[in-house]
Amino acid sequence: MGRVDRWGRSDRVGRVAAYGAALALTPYLLIKASWVVGSLLGLLPVGSGFGMVEWVVLNSATIAMAGIGITVALALVRPWGMRLPRAPLAFCAWVGTGFLVPVLPYAAVSSVLGSADGNPRSGGDAGSSMPAWEAALVQIGFVGMGLGLALALPAYMRRRWPDVFAGRLGDGGEGSPRALPWMVVVGAVVGLIWLYWAAGGTAGVAHRGERDLAWYVLSGVFGFWAFVASVATWATVRGRRAQVPLWGPMVLGWLGSGSLFAWSGWKLPFTLYLALARPPEAALPENLAFAALLHVAAVGAGAAMLRALVRTRRLRLRGVDNGDVS
Template identity: 35%
Template sequence: MAGTEHRLPSGLMKMRRICGYCAAIAVTPYLLIKIAWTFGLFLPTEQMGDASWRAINAATVVVAAVGILLAMAFSRPWGERLPAWLVALPVWVGTGLLVPMLLLAPVLGPAAMTRDKEAGAADFWGYEQIFVMVSLVGVGICLPLALAGYTKLRWPEALDGPIDYGELPGHTRQLQITLGRIVVAGCILLGIIKVFWAVGGTLGIDPAMLDDRDLWWYLLTLNTGAWALAGAWGLLVLITRRGSQRFLPPMAAAWISSGMLFSYNLFSVIRPDFQSTPEYPLARVLTTEAGIVLGVIMGIIILLVLHDRRRALIR
């Protein structure tokens, strides 16, 4: 798609480039810290020297490196020639991780520092945590803005236009509705459970671990519940084409929610301290696995919606 830059207003093109570069710069401190932790350097606690934690940090090094590559792809013409799946998959996971974290950062950052300090973290961890939060906030702001410019050029139908559009032979509307209703019901149920726990409900919580519900746990639990409900709304609007005149709001809600449910719950499963959360083991496993499955199926439905929409709008 070389030579297509003239389709974008110069201001939007400039924003795309600047935000892409800023996102790459912002994530660099996070990348360096995670590399150091992977090799056992500057560890805030002895526990993070365990092989399991170092493996987690190595995985986040890969995630950060992919984020830098994406930022550069969004800001340079060569990024427009990448295969769609190679862009869409990491963007789906990345927006699911970053956008919710961006909203939580003002409270979650200090809460994490307080919790780690009480757990005996080294003094320099406070400075590392500041760099981590600055990186996450910076990339959480800049990368979506760069993505918006990139998407506006490459897949304008994903951002613009009314919610309704015509049908072409071979559409998947009925499949979208059938799967969508199941996913919407699952997201509502998961959202209600998570919000119930976040406001202090104890059904499904181990009585012996009630005191382990700190601010960090409450915020992440509420975050999952809120995004599950937002995703249910967004997906319901996409499949019924009622509830919003514009396509972007429900699309954004469903996209971020599906990525968040998949990535956050998958990360929870592979964390070494997964078993230490206060939910009963069965409740913990069921809600976590449900989040992963719902996120994946919601993502598939979104792809079906976008496929049919693209066919209908470019005919």
Template identity: 30%
Template structure:
């Protein structure tokens, strides 16, 4: 089936939103210092590696948007599609949810705009271009993914928690979910503390910290609802969305910030406190544990026999829909 005009519009709007970021990265890799205040910092060799990696990530977003839109994308093995969109959801969801609202609150509060004074040597317009692009990418990719998921795994959207099978893997899913609570609680607590004035310098950063903390808690809550079979059964996709997004955000940002800290490019102020290091480690572990529990849940659910709906074929278990 050919994609609808709306899906095509979403796809190419998402690709267009990637262009400014890709253009900046290509320019910097070519030696340009456009957008930099600190010209010496712009030439730091470590930044070339970081720019190449992040440019590659944005290029993958273009391919993923196309795969979500055209029929050939449904023939790709499920894990190849799921892995990058899970990471993308984790990286982009806090920006989509936190940055626009945070910027609005910062404007209303009368706080001087400090986005261009973050100690990274970049001019203010770079932040505006990059984060506007990220927000549009996030909205576009997530919209395209919803259409794709409904096409490929539509039965999952019709399932209710009362229909879920109590298979042999349920015990390990519950064990992993319980194991994720402690590191997720630490991660969320620290970010919520920062959100209310502990560390962050701007209202926007306060808001994003709050979103990080709340998403981590939402991830655990979503998994608990899935593996404990809520007494008031509802659609599976609601807690599954919370678990997917919360786990992705907790893992992806913790892992990314850990890499930035280890790289320690001269252009960045990477002095890391013990609390920050602990938070990153807790986030990586919490996100990974939630991801494993969620993967086991999906494999068993989509491959098992639901009590109310009968046999459900498993598109996740094969490389074809």
């Protein structure tokens, strides 16, 4: 009875959080739409370092991403969300949580660090002359959506796929823990490089003067989650049997692999644009060729980790159906 009551309260919290996430991100969508329309009409300036076409394409992409995020949040609470195909919904939720949940601590204090959302050095997507009230709404949107998804997604999964929360570490694993899956090694190497940069390392850094506090902190955050993804994926896929709930490493692997895929997937085209266009007013601290290679590796490792987590889960459930797993 206590467990039922606890899940009932969690479900109510998750439903409220889903509506809150959609509401929090709506101002961000409207702000980005106003930037596109205002730039096309000549009422607002184009962001520093961008041409008109690049500016419109970049902000149109973020509008689409915000729209998908709002739709995913509503799908987690509305009845029609229970009927959506699981693969596209899970993918969008994976990317969304990978974008927002791992960087919640940074987003909460970014105003203290003085990071502007549109600073190319921080990998943002806004304009350098963004008013303070717009920056506040953008931050509220990111934090609100991240917190909302963190609370709403588990409640949704509990309603639709209750077996996700069942089982122990090592149930239905792929075999011996002797061999490390390749994506675990790649993720750990990527994480080590980001942590090296966060600690002040200069190898692979082309423009040392472009580094700011936000860049250091984000490098540390991304490096930390890359290691979390690698360890959690290894524990889920190759881990020995232990009295540890399987959902723990599954959740950490989900968030970490999503962070690898989403953030590097977002930064890769931006890095390639800078490498090809060479705009004089925009630069990244990293060597662009090395950064592009790093992001490709992170995207590939993140996607492979998700596939490994899903496959391991299916093997465990197959074992349950066959009566092989207690």
